[in-house]
Amino acid sequence: MSPFEIIIAVINILAIVIIPILAVYLGRSLQDKSERRKDKMQIFQCLMTRRITGWAGLDTVNALNSIDIVFSDCETVRKQWAVLLSKYRPDVTPQEQYREQCKLLELMANDLGYKDKITWDIIQNPYYPEGLAKQIEINSQILDGQVAWANAAGQFSQLIGKTPKQEDKNHA
Numbered sequence: 001m002s003p004f005e006i007i008i009a010v011i012n013i014l015a016i017v018i019i020p021i022l023a024v025y026l027g028r029s030l031q032d033k034s035e036r037r038k039d040k041m042q043i044f045q046c047l048m049t050r051r052i053t054g055w056a057g058l059d060t061v062n063a064l065n066s067i068d069i070v071f072s073d074c075e076t077v078r079k080q081w082a083v084l085l086s087k088y089r090p091d092v093t094p095q096e097q098y099r100e101q102c103k104l105l106e107l108m109a110n111d112l113g114y115k116d117k118i119t120w121d122i123i124q125n126p127y128y129p130e131g132l133a134k135q136i137e138i139n140s141q142i143l144d145g146q147v148a149w150a151n152a153a154g155q156f157s158q159l160i161g162k163t164p165k166q167e168d169k170n171h172a
Helices: 003-049 058-065 075-087 094-111 120-124 130-171
Strands: none
Touching (some): 003 058
């Protein structure tokens, strides 16, 4: 066997061994990258779709609590999340909190590659139909009424429960 044939044989053996390993590694790498983007997109979509009705729902709280994990490779998003978290105090106005939420969404959009497609104006101007606003207000009024009735019933129950005991002590 000539030296050229030996070199070709070695190259063929290496190709047979190395190419499948590289293909598996590259495929795994692409799949991991796709999963990370999917996780980021899920958080971004959750927060974007609920930005007008508030971020107090369980799904948005879970999304916010996942930022440090899912966006671990994006320091700007994590820093803005820390700023926003520091603004969730009673002495900070809702407008200031909303502005910080919008900044977080803008940085997430940039990280996901939507820098010139999802702009500050788009983030701050969500669709919010008047009918939905009215329904939310009505639901809030109904809930407030139910709480008021429950409180009144509790007070009435306590009043009824105390009266016989007091009368029993007075007659004894």
